[in-house]
Amino acid sequence: MAPFQFALSWRLALRHFIKSPASYLYGAVALALGLGSATLLFSLVQGLTAPLPVPNGEHVLRVVVVDPIRGHAHVTIDDFHAWRMHAGSFESIAAVAVSERRVGTRRGDFPARVAHTTADMFPLLGVEPMLGRWPAEADGTTIAIGEDLWATTFEGDPAVLGRAVRLDNEVAIVVGVMPSGFRFPRKQDIWQVVAADSPRLANGEVVSRLKHGVSRMAASQEFTELMQAARTDREGVPATATARLIGFTEERGDRAEHAIGIALLLVVLGLVLLSCSNVSALLLERNLARTRTLALHQALGARPAQIALQTLVEALLIGGLGGILGAAVAHVGLLFLTTTLADNLTYFWTRLELDVASVAFAGALSLVVAVLCGALPAWRAVRTDAGRTLAEQAQAIHGSRRTPVSWVLVNAQMAFAVAVVVAAVGLATILVQKPWEIDLTAEFSGERVVAAQIAFEDDAIVANGSRVEVLERMLERVRAFPGVQSATVSMGDWLASRARSFGLRRVAFGDEPFGDDRGVPILYITPGFIDTFAINLVEGRPFDARDTGSDAGSADVAIVTEEFVRARLPDQASVGRRFRLDQGGGRERAFRKAASCRTWP
Amino acid sequence: MAEGVQPLIQLSDLGKVFYTEELETHALSGVHLDIDRGEFVSIAGPSGCGKSTLLSIIGLLDTATAGEYQLDGEPVQGLSVGDRARIRNEAIGFIFQAFNLIGDLTVYENVELPLVYRDMRGSERKTRVQAALERVGMVHREKHFPAQLSGGQQQRVAVARAIVGEPLILLADEPTGNLDSTNGKAVMDLLGELHDDGATVCMVTHDPRYADLAERTVHLFDGRIVDEESG
Ligand SMILES: Nc1ncnc2c1ncn2[C@@H]1O[C@H](COP(=O)(O)OP(=O)(O)OP(=O)(O)O)[C@@H](O)[C@H]1O
Numbered sequence: 001m002a003p004f005q006f007a008l009s010w011r012l013a014l015r016h017f018i019k020s021p022a023s024y025l026y027g028a029v030a031l032a033l034g035l036g037s038a039t040l041l042f043s044l045v046q047g048l049t050a051p052l053p054v055p056n057g058e059h060v061l062r063v064v065v066v067d068p069i070r071g072h073a074h075v076t077i078d079d080f081h082a083w084r085m086h087a088g089s090f091e092s093i094a095a096v097a098v099s100e101r102r103v104g105t106r107r108g109d110f111p112a113r114v115a116h117t118t119a120d121m122f123p124l125l126g127v128e129p130m131l132g133r134w135p136a137e138a139d140g141t142t143i144a145i146g147e148d149l150w151a152t153t154f155e156g157d158p159a160v161l162g163r164a165v166r167l168d169n170e171v172a173i174v175v176g177v178m179p180s181g182f183r184f185p186r187k188q189d190i191w192q193v194v195a196a197d198s199p200r201l202a203n204g205e206v207v208s209r210l211k212h213g214v215s216r217m218a219a220s221q222e223f224t225e226l227m228q229a230a231r232t233d234r235e236g237v238p239a240t241a242t243a244r245l246i247g248f249t250e251e252r253g254d255r256a257e258h259a260i261g262i263a264l265l266l267v268v269l270g271l272v273l274l275s276c277s278n279v280s281a282l283l284l285e286r287n288l289a290r291t292r293t294l295a296l297h298q299a300l301g302a303r304p305a306q307i308a309l310q311t312l313v314e315a316l317l318i319g320g321l322g323g324i325l326g327a328a329v330a331h332v333g334l335l336f337l338t339t340t341l342a343d344n345l346t347y348f349w350t351r352l353e354l355d356v357a358s359v360a361f362a363g364a365l366s367l368v369v370a371v372l373c374g375a376l377p378a379w380r381a382v383r384t385d386a387g388r389t390l391a392e393q394a395q396a397i398h399g400s401r402r403t404p405v406s407w408v409l410v411n412a413q414m415a416f417a418v419a420v421v422v423a424a425v426g427l428a429t430i431l432v433q434k435p436w437e438i439d440l441t442a443e444f445s446g447e448r449v450v451a452a453q454i455a456f457e458d459d460a461i462v463a464n465g466s467r468v469e470v471l472e473r474m475l476e477r478v479r480a481f482p483g484v485q486s487a488t489v490s491m492g493d494w495l496a497s498r499a500r501s502f503g504l505r506r507v508a509f510g511d512e513p514f515g516d517d518r519g520v521p522i523l524y525i526t527p528g529f530i531d532t533f534a535i536n537l538v539e540g541r542p543f544d545a546r547d548t549g550s551d552a553g554s555a556d557v558a559i560v561t562e563e564f565v566r567a568r569l570p571d572q573a574s575v576g577r578r579f580r581l582d583q584g585g586g587r588e589r590a591f592r593k594a595a596s597c598r599t600w601p
Numbered sequence: 602m603a604e605g606v607q608p609l610i611q612l613s614d615l616g617k618v619f620y621t622e623e624l625e626t627h628a629l630s631g632v633h634l635d636i637d638r639g640e641f642v643s644i645a646g647p648s649g650c651g652k653s654t655l656l657s658i659i660g661l662l663d664t665a666t667a668g669e670y671q672l673d674g675e676p677v678q679g680l681s682v683g684d685r686a687r688i689r690n691e692a693i694g695f696i697f698q699a700f701n702l703i704g705d706l707t708v709y710e711n712v713e714l715p716l717v718y719r720d721m722r723g724s725e726r727k728t729r730v731q732a733a734l735e736r737v738g739m740v741h742r743e744k745h746f747p748a749q750l751s752g753g754q755q756q757r758v759a760v761a762r763a764i765v766g767e768p769l770i771l772l773a774d775e776p777t778g779n780l781d782s783t784n785g786k787a788v789m790d791l792l793g794e795l796h797d798d799g800a801t802v803c804m805v806t807h808d809p810r811y812a813d814l815a816e817r818t819v820h821l822f823d824g825r826i827v828d829e830e831s832g
C-alpha cells in the first residue's frame with residue numbers, strides 16, 4: 001500500500017480524534033489500565049529475576065543442596081571442598097557469607113554489611129575494583145569497600161587506600177574500592193577475604209561460574225555425585241539430597257508465591273482482553289455511525305485493505321495513546337513499589353523501573369492489542385454494503401449516533417479496571433513482601449517486643465560449645481535491664497527469614513513409624529518465650545526451669561499448636577503424650593507434650 | 602455509431618432479486634441496455650421501479666442476480682472484491698443526490714481521494730485536482746470543508762471528484778434532487794458541458810425539465826424497460 005494512503009488514514013484518524021477526543025481518550029484510558037498493569041507485571045518480573053550484573057552473569061550460579069523431604073539444606077564445608085577439588089564443570093568456584101559489623105573510623109562507628117568471601121570470588125565475578133586491588137589476604141587483614149561507603153564516609157578520598165579501619169575488634173587495611181553499584185552478594189559495603197575452611201562461611205553460599213557449554217543439568221549431576229561421595233554420614237541430611245545450580249534471582253518460589261503470580265497474570269490478561277473488547281466495541285460503534293462514509297470510500301475505489309487500514313489506524317491511535325498512558329501507569333506503580341518494597345529487595349541490582357525493555361514491551365503489547373481491537377471493526381467496515389447504504393436517502397453524512405448501552409459498558413469496565421489495578425498492585429506488594437512468612441496473631445501486639453539477632457562468629461565459642469552459657473549470661477543481663485518484663489532466645493532467624501527455613505522434623509507418636517511427610521516446623525526456645533510473646537496456652541503449662549538442662553532419662557518437653565493437635569491427635573488427651581522427632585540419620589529424640597497453644601507464629 | 606464497435610456498457614437479460622425475510626423483491630428483470638461511448642442516457646420511472654438499483658449494478662456497487670454485464674467489452678461478473686474496487690476507481694465516477702462529500706476532508710482532499718486510491722503520485726494528483734476544480738469553478742474553495750459550502754457548491758465539488766479520475770462513465774443518481782432550481786440548473790449545465798466534451802453520462806432523474814439534456818431516455822417500470830425514446 002502506498003505511503004500516501006497511510007498518510008490519508010492518519011490524517012482522517014487525527015481529524016476524527018480532534019473532532020471528538022472524548023471517546024478516543026476514553027478508549028485510551030481503558031487500554032492504559034490493561035497495558036499499564038501488564039507492563040508493571042513485566043517490569044516487576046524482569047526486575048526481580050535480573051541476573052547478576054557481572055560479565056556473563058548468567059553463568060554465575062549458586063550451588064544449593066536440596067533435601068527432598070525438608071526443602072533447602074545447608075551446604076557444608078566438606079561439600080565445598082569436594083566440588084572445588086574434583087568437579088570439572090565450572091571455571092571457578094567460591095564461597096561467600098554475609099554479616100553485619102561495626103565499622104570504626106576516625107569519624108565514628110557505624111554498622112556495615114560485610115561479605116566474607118574466599119579469595120577467588122573476585123576473579124570469578126570478573127569485576128575489577130575502581131581503585132586499588134582486590135583484598136587477597138585470607139587472614140582478613142585487608143578489605144575492599146563499596147563506592148557508596150567510600151563516597152560518603154571517606155568523602156571520595158583516593159588516599160583511603162592503605163588506611164586502617166576497625167571491624168568490630170579487628171583492624172583491617174582498605175586496599176580497594178569496588179565500582180559504583182557493586183554490592184555483591186546482597187547489599188554489602190565491605191568485602192573481606194577468609195580462608196576456604198573458615199567457620200565464617202558456615203552459613204554462606206557457594207557460587208560457581210560454569211564453563212561455557214556445560215549445562216546446568218550436567219553440572220548439578222556432577223556436584224550431586226561429588227557431594228554424596230563426600231558425605232557418608234551427615235546430620236539431618238539424607239543421602240537422597242541433591243546439589244542444584246540456580247541463578248541468584250531464581251528463588252525456588254513456594255506455592256503461595258506461584259499462586260499469587262499466576263493470579264496476577266490472569267487478572268492482567270483478563271484486564272487486557274476486557275479493555276480490548278471495549279475499545280473494539282467503541283470502534284464498531286464509530287464505524288456504524290460512519291457507515292455512509294465507509295460506503296463512499298468504497299464507491300470511490302478504496303480496496304478492502306484500504307478500508308480496513310482506516311479502522312486499524314484508528315485502533316493504533318487509541319492503542320498508542322493507551323500505551324503511553326499505560327507506561328505512565330506502570331511507571332507510577334513501579335515508583336510506588338520501589339518505595340514501599342525497598343527493604344524487601346534482596347539483591348543490590350534489583351531495579352523496579354521502566355527500563356528500555358519495559359518500554360519496548362509496552363510498545364509491542366500496544367501494537368498487538370491495537371490490531372486485536374481493530375480486527376473485528378475493520379472486518380465489519382470492509383463488509384459494508386456500499387450500494388445499499390448509498391442508495392438510502394439518508395442526508396446525514398456525519399453525526400455520531402451513540403448507543404447508551406455501550407457507554408454504560410465502558411464505564412463499568414473502567415470502574416472494574418481501576419479496582420483490578422489497585423488489587424494487582426496490592427498483590428504485587430504482597431508477592432514481594434511475603435507477609436505470610438511472619439504471621440503475628442491478632443491478639444498479639446509486637447510493639448513492645450524488641451528482637452535482635454545473635455550470631456556466633458568467634459570461632460572459640462563455636463568450638464568449645466559454650467554457646468548455651470553465653471546465651472544464659474546474656475539473657476540474665478537483658479532481664480536485669482529496667483523495663484524489661486521478660487526475655488527469651490529462640491533458635492533460627494524466624495523474624496527475618498521465612499517460615500520454610502525453620503527446621504522441619506517428622507513426628508511419630510508412641511512406637512509408630514515416621515510417615516513420609518515433610519515433617520512439621522520446629523522452633524527451639526527458652527522458657528521466657530511464652531511470656532514474652534504473651535501466648536495464651538489452650539491447655540497444659542508453660543515451660544519452666546524443670547524443662548531446661550538435659551538430664552539423662554527425662555524426655556524433652558514440647559508445646560504444640562492447636563492445629564497440630566487437631567491434625568494428629570483428634571479426640572485424645574494430648575497433654576503428656578509422648579512422641580518422637582526424626583533427627584535424621586536414623587537418630588530420634590523422645591518428647592513429652594506439655595501444652596497446646598494457638599497457632600503461632 | 603459504426604457497426605461492430607463495442608458499446609461501453611452492455612447489459613443483457615439483467616435481473617436483480619433482493620431477498621429479505623419472507624419477501625423476494627424483483628427490483629430488475631430482463632433488462633437489456635447498451636450505452637455507447639459519449640452517450641448521455643437518462644433513466645426515468647416512478648419511485649421504486651429499480652432506477653437506483655440499475656445504476657448501482659452499472660457502477661459495480663452491487664451485483665446482478667441474473668443476466669450479463671460487460672463493461673468496455675469485459676464481463677464483470679465473478680470479479681473479486683478488489684478488482685471491482687479497482688474498476689470503480691478507474692472507470693466510474695459517481696454523483697449522488699445527497700452530495701456525499703466526506704465531511705472530515707477538505708474540498709481538495711475530497712477531490713483527490715479517487716486518485717489516492719489509485720496510488721497516483723503527488724505531483725500528478727495535484728495537477729489533476731486543480732484541473733477538476735477549475736472545471737467546476739471551485740478552486741477558490743479548495744481548503745474549505747464541505748460543511749462550509751452551500752448545497753450547489755457541494756454538488757459541484759462532487760462532480761469534480763467524479764471527473765478527476767477521467768472515468769469511462771459518469772453515473773448520477775438524481776443529482777439535482779437536493780438542490781433548488783437555480784443550483785439544480787447549474788449542475789445540469791455542468792453535466793451537459795462535460796457531455797459536450799465527450800463524457801459518457803448515465804443519469805437518473807425525475808425532473809422532466811432536464812430529461813431533454815439526454816440523447817436517450819430509458820423508461821423503467823416495475824424493474825423492466827418499458828420504453829426508450831431518443832431526444
Ligand atoms: N437492499 C435492498 N434490499 C431489499 N430491497 C431493496 C433493496 N434495495 C432496493 N430494494 C427494492 O428494490 C426496488 C427498487 O429500488 P430502487 O431503489 O432501485 O428504486 P428507485 O427507482 O431508485 O426509487 P426512487 O425513485 O424512490 O429512488 C424497491 O422496491 C426497493 O424496495
Ligand SMILES: [Mg+2]
Nearest residue numbers: 652653654774
Ligand atoms: Mg433511487
